[in-house]
Amino acid sequence: MALPDPDGVEVLHFYEMCERLVGEKVLHENQDMDYYDIVMEDALSKELPDSLLYDAILVDEGQDFSDRMLQVVMKCLNRKTDFLTVALDEGQDLYGQKRTWKSVGINARWRMRQNIIYRNTR
Numbered sequence: 001m002a003l004p005d006p007d008g009v010e011v012l013h014f015y016e017m018c019e020r021l022v023g024e025k026v027l028h029e030n031q032d033m034d035y036y037d038i039v040m041e042d043a044l045s046k047e048l049p050d051s052l053l054y055d056a057i058l059v060d061e062g063q064d065f066s067d068r069m070l071q072v073v074m075k076c077l078n079r080k081t082d083f084l085t086v087a088l089d090e091g092q093d094l095y096g097q098k099r100t101w102k103s104v105g106i107n108a109r110w111r112m113r114q115n116i117i118y119r120n121t122r
Contacts, residue, residue: 010054013028014065014069014072014073015027015028015039016028017043017072017073017076018039018040018042018043018072020052021042021043021046021048021052021072021075021076022039022042022043022046023046026039037068040068040069040071040072043072043075044068044071044072044075048075048076050078052076053076053077053078054076054077054078055078055081055083056081056083056084056085057073057076057077057083057084057085058085058086058087059073059084059085059086059087060087061087061088061089061092062086062087062088063088063089063090063092063097064092065086066097067097067099067103067104070086070099070104070105070106071104071105074104074105074106082107084106086106
């Protein structure tokens with residue numbers, strides 16, 4: 001599990017975040033989807049102490065996050081600061097997920113920045 005650097009920054013795999021919420025080891029791969037659904041439901045059911053809230057969260061590869069995963073992330077966000085950034089590439093949407101950000105608890109105030117693409121998924 002990652003520890004914060006002196007500036008308070010942590011880099012966590014999504015399921016490491018779930019481990020903190022559920023209080024036990026979570027396998028990160030090669031389990032059936034029912035296992036991960038149970039993990040996320042357990043994480044969402046927990047009451048969080050302020051020590052598990054983050055003032056800011058950056059989600060990388062956001063196109064690979066399910067709605068449930070984003071709900072777990074939002075549960076960990078300090079609503080007083082409410083600073084969430086989701087970096088994603090719509091061209092890499094492997095799962096064809098269509099969502100409304102509001103449906104997962106994200107109050108989107110878009111600041112979209114489009115960068116030059118140096119690789120192409122085709």
